[in-house]
Amino acid sequence: MQRPIRYGMASSDELPKNYDFAEVEERWQKSWRDEDHYFDPNSKKPQFVIDTPPPYPTGNFHIGNALNWCYIDFFARYKRMKGYNVMFPQGWDCHGLPTEVKVEELNHITKNDVSREKFRKMCRDLTIKNIEQMRLTLRRMAFSTDWSNEYITMMPKYYSKTQLSFLRMLKSGYIYQDEHPVNFCTRCETAIAFAEVSYEDRETQLNFFDFDGVEIATTRPELLAACVAVAVHPADDRYHNLKGKSLKVPLFGHAVPVVQDEAVDPKFGSGAVMICTFGDKQDVHWWKQHNLPLRKAIDRKGKMTEICGKYTGLSSTECRKAILADMKSAGILKKQEKLQQRVGTCWRCKTPIEILSNKQWFIRIRQQEIRDAAHQIKWYPEHMLLRMENWIDQMEWDWCISRQRIFATPIPVWTCTKCGEIVVPDEKDLPCDPTLTKPKQPCPKCGGNDFKGEEDVLDTWMDSSISVLNVTGWDGSGKPKIFPAQIRPQGHDIIRTWAFYSILRSVALTGSKPWDQILVNGMVLGEDGFKMSKSRGNVIVPEDLVGRYGADALRQWAATGAALGSDIMFSWNDVIAASRFQTKMWNIFRFALIQFGKDGIDENAPITALADRWLLARLSDTVAAVSARMENYEFDEALKAIREFAWDVLADNYIELAKGRLYASDVSRKSACRVLYTAYDSLCRMLAPFVPYFAEESYSYLKKGSVHKQPWVDFTFNDPAAKAEGDLLVKVVAEVRKYKHDKGLALNAPLGKVTVYAPHTTNDENDTARTINADVHWRTDKAHLDKVVSGIDFNRSVVGKTFRKDASAFMDAVKALSAEELAHPPKTIAVNGKDLPIPENAFAPQYSYVEEGAKVDMITVGDVIVTVAGKE
RNA sequence: GGGCUCGUGGUCUAGUUGGCUAUGACGUCGCCUUGACAUGGCGGAGGUCCUGAGUUCGAAUCUCAGCGGGCCCA
Numbered sequence A: 001m002q003r004p005i006r007y008g009m010a011s012s013d014e015l016p017k018n019y020d021f022a023e024v025e026e027r028w029q030k031s032w033r034d035e036d037h038y039f040d041p042n043s044k045k046p047q048f049v050i051d052t053p054p055p056y057p058t059g060n061f062h063i064g065n066a067l068n069w070c071y072i073d074f075f076a077r078y079k080r081m082k083g084y085n086v087m088f089p090q091g092w093d094c095h096g097l098p099t100e101v102k103v104e105e106l107n108h109i110t111k112n113d114v115s116r117e118k119f120r121k122m123c124r125d126l127t128i129k130n131i132e133q134m135r136l137t138l139r140r141m142a143f144s145t146d147w148s149n150e151y152i153t154m155m156p157k158y159y160s161k162t163q164l165s166f167l168r169m170l171k172s173g174y175i176y177q178d179e180h181p182v183n184f185c186t187r188c189e190t191a192i193a194f195a196e197v198s199y200e201d202r203e204t205q206l207n208f209f210d211f212d213g214v215e216i217a218t219t220r221p222e223l224l225a226a227c228v229a230v231a232v233h234p235a236d237d238r239y240h241n242l243k244g245k246s247l248k249v250p251l252f253g254h255a256v257p258v259v260q261d262e263a264v265d266p267k268f269g270s271g272a273v274m275i276c277t278f279g280d281k282q283d284v285h286w287w288k289q290h291n292l293p294l295r296k297a298i299d300r301k302g303k304m305t306e307i308c309g310k311y312t313g314l315s316s317t318e319c320r321k322a323i324l325a326d327m328k329s330a331g332i333l334k335k336q337e338k339l340q341q342r343v344g345t346c347w348r349c350k351t352p353i354e355i356l357s358n359k360q361w362f363i364r365i366r367q368q369e370i371r372d373a374a375h376q377i378k379w380y381p382e383h384m385l386l387r388m389e390n391w392i393d394q395m396e397w398d399w400c401i402s403r404q405r406i407f408a409t410p411i412p413v414w415t416c417t418k419c420g421e422i423v424v425p426d427e428k429d430l431p432c433d434p435t436l437t438k439p440k441q442p443c444p445k446c447g448g449n450d451f452k453g454e455e456d457v458l459d460t461w462m463d464s465s466i467s468v469l470n471v472t473g474w475d476g477s478g479k480p481k482i483f484p485a486q487i488r489p490q491g492h493d494i495i496r497t498w499a500f501y502s503i504l505r506s507v508a509l510t511g512s513k514p515w516d517q518i519l520v521n522g523m524v525l526g527e528d529g530f531k532m533s534k535s536r537g538n539v540i541v542p543e544d545l546v547g548r549y550g551a552d553a554l555r556q557w558a559a560t561g562a563a564l565g566s567d568i569m570f571s572w573n574d575v576i577a578a579s580r581f582q583t584k585m586w587n588i589f590r591f592a593l594i595q596f597g598k599d600g601i602d603e604n605a606p607i608t609a610l611a612d613r614w615l616l617a618r619l620s621d622t623v624a625a626v627s628a629r630m631e632n633y634e635f636d637e638a639l640k641a642i643r644e645f646a647w648d649v650l651a652d653n654y655i656e657l658a659k660g661r662l663y664a665s666d667v668s669r670k671s672a673c674r675v676l677y678t679a680y681d682s683l684c685r686m687l688a689p690f691v692p693y694f695a696e697e698s699y700s701y702l703k704k705g706s707v708h709k710q711p712w713v714d715f716t717f718n719d720p721a722a723k724a725e726g727d728l729l730v731k732v733v734a735e736v737r738k739y740k741h742d743k744g745l746a747l748n749a750p751l752g753k754v755t756v757y758a759p760h761t762t763n764d765e766n767d768t769a770r771t772i773n774a775d776v777h778w779r780t781d782k783a784h785l786d787k788v789v790s791g792i793d794f795n796r797s798v799v800g801k802t803f804r805k806d807a808s809a810f811m812d813a814v815k816a817l818s819a820e821e822l823a824h825p826p827k828t829i830a831v832n833g834k835d836l837p838i839p840e841n842a843f844a845p846q847y848s849y850v851e852e853g854a855k856v857d858m859i860t861v862g863d864v865i866v867t868v869a870g871k872e
Numbered sequence B: 001g002g003g004c005u006c007g008u009g010g011u012c013u014a015g016u017u018g019g020c021u022a023u024g025a026c027g028u029c030g031c032c033u034u035g036a037c038a039u040g041g042c043g044g045a046g047g048u049c050c051u052g053a054g055u056u057c058g059a060a061u062c063u064c065a066g067c068g069g070g071c072c073c074a
Helices: A021-031 A063-081 A097-107 A116-140 A156-171 A221-226 A237-242 A281-289 A306-311 A316-329 A367-376 A384-393 A460-464 A467-471 A492-510 A542-549 A551-561 A572-599 A610-631 A635-663 A668-687 A692-700 A720-742 A767-772 A796-815 A819-823
Strands: A047-049 A085-087 A090-092 A150-152 A175-185 A190-192 A197-211 A214-218 A227-232 A246-248 A255-260 A272-276 A333-346 A354-363 A378-380 A414-416 A451-453 A485-491 A515-521 A753-757 A775-779 A785-794 A828-831 A834-837 A843-851 A854-861 A864-869
Touching (some): A063 A085, A063 A485, A063 A542, A063 A610, A090 A467, A116 A542, A150 A156, A156 A175, A156 A467, A156 A492, A197 A316, A214 A272, A221 A227, A221 A306, A221 A316, A227 A281, A272 A281, A281 A354, A306 A316, A316 A333, A367 A492, A384 A492, A460 A492, A485 A492, A492 A515, A542 A572, A551 A572, A551 A635, A551 A692, A572 A635, A572 A668, A610 A635, A635 A668, A635 A720, A635 A767, A668 A692, A720 A767, A720 A864, A753 A767, A796 A828, A796 A834
Parallel strands (some): A378 A515, A485 A515
Antiparallel strands (some): A047 A485, A175 A190, A175 A354, A197 A214, A197 A333, A227 A272, A246 A255, A753 A864, A828 A834, A854 A864
16 A cells, blocks of 8 residues: 655654555656756756757667666765755767667568658657657666656657758868768668677688789688789898789789788798788778779678679689689699687678778867867776877777668758769758759759759768757857866777767867766676676666666666676675665654654754764764765765765664663653754655665654755864764773673673773763663773782693693693782792693683772773672 | 786774884673663683885885786786
C-alpha cells in the first residue's frame, strides 16, 4: 500500500520500521514536478549550462549511460542547491546506421525496397518508440532533467540547425567538396571517418613475386591493376640500378616508375614495395608525395573495375585467388609467408575497409585552432587533455562528413546539371531535402533550371557536434548569450569524436571554446573485469538493478565506484553496501525522530555537553570536506565522507555517548536533541544530490518543503578544544570497551570506579559514565599508582625444553624471587642446589596496580591514564 | 612500435610536496541479542606495498631499468 505524501515533523508511531525503497521511490517520482528543473532564461542567478551527451536511442539505457548520467545529476543537483540556474538538457542522437539496420531487420526489407521517404519514416517511428522507453528509465533514476530543453536530432527543429551550420561553414571556407581517398565500407556502401575505423588482428599471406625482374612482397595482389609505382629505400644498395627506370606490371602490362622513399623499410619483405591506389594509408601518402596517377581497381560495392580486364566484376577476394593462380601458372609467384597484421574495419559491421577515391564533402581541420581551444578548457582529470592533443597531432586528413545513407541530415545543396555550379537554399528555407525540392532561383552562373539534389547525407557527428550550440540557443548570429556552456560531461571513449568535433565546430562557428570545463568519466566493466558483452554474459541491466535495490542504491554505486576518469568495475557488493547504508541512515533518523517526538525541538537550546560540541565540530569539518569534494567533482570522496560521518561519528560514537542523556530528562537533553536535529538536517541536504528519493523521504519527516529546494549546507562550528577533548572521550570509551571485551565482559556490564587522568577536566555531563556503565571521575593530577607484581607468566616451551625435569623446581625458584629481582632478573638462579643460567624469554612478570590502597587495572590512551577498579 | 594509465592482505581499494604502528570495504574468525538498527555492535587474524638497483638518516611515495595489466593509436 502506498502512503500519502506528508511533510513536517512526524510522531514516532507514524514511522515505518523499515525503509521500503520501492514504495518510497514510486511515491516521490509521482509527486515531483518537471518545472522545478527548468532552466530560467530570465534568471539573475549565475548560469550553469551542461552540454549533456545525447544517447543513441536504442531503446535501452545501459549501465555506462547510467554512470555518466549519475555524475551529471550529482553536480546538477548540487549546483542548484548552491544557487545556480542550471540547465540539464536531454538530447537524442537519432541518425545513423544501427537504426537503418534494425528497421531492415524488423521489416524484413532492405533500404532499397522502399522509397527514401518511406524508409526515413520507418526509422523515425522506431526511434520515437525507443526514446519513449528510455525516458521512463531516466525518470525512474530520478535524474533532474530539464525536459523543456529536450532535443531530438532527427526533428526539423534540430536538423535545420545542422544544415544551417553546414551552410555557414561552406560559406566561410571550412567545408569543401573534393575527390579524395576516403575510408570506405563496401558493405555499408558509404564513406566513413577515421574515428569510425576500428582495428582487428588477423593472419594474412605475404606473397613474393617477380615484378619485371624485381622481387616484390605484397599482401594485396588483387590490387596489381591499381599499381602506379614501385618504391625502394634510397640507401638500399640492392636497387641502385633501378633509379629512374620504369617497370612493367605483370599480368597487366602497364609501365610504372620506380621511386625512392625513406619510408620504405628495407628489412620488410624484399625491400621493394608496390604502390597501389589504394592498399593502405601509406599508399595515399606516397601517392601524394610522388604525384602519382590514380587507378581505381575497386568500386563502391567492393567489385573489381574495368581496368582489371578479365577480373572485372569479381569481388576482391575472388580476384586475389584468381591473380595468385595466374601468377603461379606464369611461374612468377616465388613464395608465400604467413603474416600477422592489423586491418582496419568498419566499426559497425566489421567489414575490412577499403580506401577509395570518391567525390566527398570535407571539413578542413585547422589543428592549431583546435589545440588552442582545447587548452582553454579545464579538463577533469587533467591527463585526458593529452589524449586530445595526441589525436590532434596525428590528424592527417580532413574530416569526411558525407555519407551514402538515408536516415541522416540531408546535405542542403544542388548541383546545376548544365554547368556544375553548387547552389544552396536560403537559410530561411531550412530544413531542406534537396532530393525532394528544387532551388527557387535559376543557376546564378549559367541561368540553367535543371538541378540534381545532393543524395549524400551528413555524418551523424555533424548533428551531435553542435549539441552545445543548440542548447545555448545558437541561430547563426554569432555567439549566443549563454555560450559557452559551463561543462561537458562525457566518457573517454568519445574524446576523439564528440569532444574533438564539438570543439572544431564551436571554434569554426563562434570563434570560441564550447565549454569552460570538461569532465571525463570512465567505462563500466563487468564484475569479471572485462568489458560488458552479451557473449561474456556479464551485462548488468540498470532496470534490473533498480528493481532489486532501488535507484538510490544504483546512484550510490555510481558515486563510490571510481575516481573520475578511471574505469569502474561493476560490483554487486557496492550496491548491497549502498542499500545497507540507507537502512543504517533510516535507523539513525528513526532514533532521532523518536527523541524529537518526546517533547519537541528547541532550535535555540544552548549546546552544553562536550560530546554535543564535539559532534558539531566534526559535522562542521564534514560539511567543509564534502563541499570541497563536490566542487572538484570527486563524488566518491564526497559520499565517503558523508558515510563516515553518519555511520562512525554520529551513530557509533555520538549516539552511544548521548543516549543516556536522551533517555533521562535533564536540561542537557535539549542540547543533544538540537545537535541531532542539526545533523539530521545537514545530512539530508548533503545526501540530496546522491540519493534524491531517500533524502526527500527522510527530510519530509523533519520539515515542510522539498529537500531539493533547500540551499546547500552552510554550517560552521569552530571549537578545536571540543574536537580534541571529544576525541579523547571517544577513545576512552573505545578502550574501556576493549578492556571489557578482553575480560570477557558484556559491553554493558557494570564497572566500579573508573578514573581518567587527563590534562584537562572535562564536563562530559556524565556521558562516559552512562556509556560504559561505571562511576567515572575525571582528574587533572598525576596518577599515583603503585606497581605490584601480581604473578608470573612462564613460557613453558622455553622452560620445559631447557630444564626438563628441573622445570618445576626452576619455576618455584623464580616465584621465590623478590619483586625487584623479577623486574631486573639475575643472570643465573639456584635450582636444586645448582646455579643455572636463566634463558631468554623464560618468563615475564605480571603487574597490577594499586591506587589509594585499592587494586585497579590500568589502561593507557596515549599519555592519558585510565584506571578501573573492579566491582567486587 | 608509440602515447596514456595502473600494479598495495583472499578480492576491491585509500595513501605519492618522502616521515608515527600502511586506510577502508567485502570475505573470514571470535564475542555480544543493550530500550534506532543482527541489513546491527565490539574485537581478532591476514600485507615480500610487482621485481631489481639507486638517491636518502628514512621510500608504497622520488630516479632508472625490468616484468605484468588496461585503454587509445600506428
